[in-house]
Amino acid sequence: MATKSFNSITTLSVIVTFMAVVLGFIGVVISEIYPGFIILFLLMLIAIGSKFYAKKNSNKPNNFQGNYYTFLGILNVLIILVTLWMTFVITHDRILQDCC
Numbered sequence: 001m002a003t004k005s006f007n008s009i010t011t012l013s014v015i016v017t018f019m020a021v022v023l024g025f026i027g028v029v030i031s032e033i034y035p036g037f038i039i040l041f042l043l044m045l046i047a048i049g050s051k052f053y054a055k056k057n058s059n060k061p062n063n064f065q066g067n068y069y070t071f072l073g074i075l076n077v078l079i080i081l082v083t084l085w086m087t088f089v090i091t092h093d094r095i096l097q098d099c100c
Contacts, residue, residue, distance in 0.1 A: 003058075003069070005073070006054065006069045006072070006073050007054075009073050009076045009077060009080075010047065010050055010051045010054065010072070010073075010076050011051075012076075012080060013047040013050075013076040013077075013079050013080050013083075014044070014047045014048055014051060016079075016080050016083050016084065016087075017040065017043050017044035017047050017079060017080075017083045018044060019087070020040050020043075020044075020083045020084075020086060020087040020090070021037075021040050021041055021044050023087055023090055023091060024036065024037040024040045024041075024086075024090050025037070027090050027093075030097075031097075036086055036089070036090060037090075039086070040083065040086055040090075043079050043082065043083055046075070046079060047076060047079055050072040050075065050076060053068070053072070054068070054069070054072065
């Protein structure tokens, strides 16, 4: 996975998780604390951590870079998918309160 695509995936992951954490915080203010907010916060930390890890190891050999670009890129795509799903659930369950 190229550096350019990895950076765009990681940036998108950070933006999506940050927006979900903001919605989760609104949900916590409206109702009580729930485990989904903590998980969203941890997903945001993983996305930010992968971005810093990539910057830290940018001077390593290309073979090593390819391995963590692929792994962290797949991890960030999964984070985006999970975050979008959790954002939908948080919005409808906690903010709009239109469940059941």
